[in-house]
Amino acid sequence: MSGEQDSVFLRKFAGVIAGLVVLTVVLIVVANSIFGGEDPDRLALAEERAMQNLAPEYAVRLTGDPAPALASAEAPADAGGVMEVRSGEQVTQAVCIACHQGNFLNAPAVGDASGWRERADKGWETLINHVVNGYGNMPAQGAAASEEEIEAAIEWMVEAESGVEIPES
Ligand code: HEC
CATH class of the missing domain: 1.10.760.10 (Cytochrome c-like domain)
Known part of the structure; x- marks a missing residue:
């Protein structure tokens, strides 16, 4: 490769990198304008998701059943909100x-x-x-x-x- 080819390549390469940097910045700005900010609905949803992830019904038991103590801690959705009382x-x-x-x-x-x-x-x-x-x-x-x-x-x-x-x- 000659020196001239090298510099042509470098210029193109630098151009591509610069283009990608600009694209990244644009995407960050767009993403922030769509998802950023203190949107209360979004924060509430994020909190709800976090609580779902922490919910005990996913606790591991060797039998595969939910732990009895945990199973009743949350009223099952199909019970009309009535808490299950254990015997x-x-x-x-x-x-x-x-x-x-x-x-x-x-x-x-x-x-x-x-x-x-x-x-x-x-x-x-x-x-x-x-x-x-x-x-x-x-x-x-x-x-x-x-x-x-x-x-x-x-x-x-x-x-x-x-x-x-x-x-x-
Ligand atoms: C971490 C251990 C532990 C767990 C769990 C536990 N107990 Fe006890 N329980 C004891 C001990 C120890 C005593 C005796 C206390 C003493 O006299 O110092 C006792 C005493 C009692 C007494 C007599 C109290 C009294 O006034 O003499 C009853 C009734 C009782 N337990 C019921 C239960 C029930 C119902 C549960 C489950 C919901 C339970 N225990 C869970 C350790 C435990």
């Missing part, structure tokens, strides 16, 4: 069983009649309150289950499975 057994298996199956931290186990008998006398109101807000070694469970579900879980663990009657407060 006492479901709540226990999802939330409480980690501690209430082997006297973990002195938590009475499901089926442990004598362990529950000495606590049951406190009455419904106190027990529900202790579970919702935490008591002794038990951290508050109010974030993991509704009060209604907690009541059902206590009924299942203590009355149904352990045969211990809880008096009204």
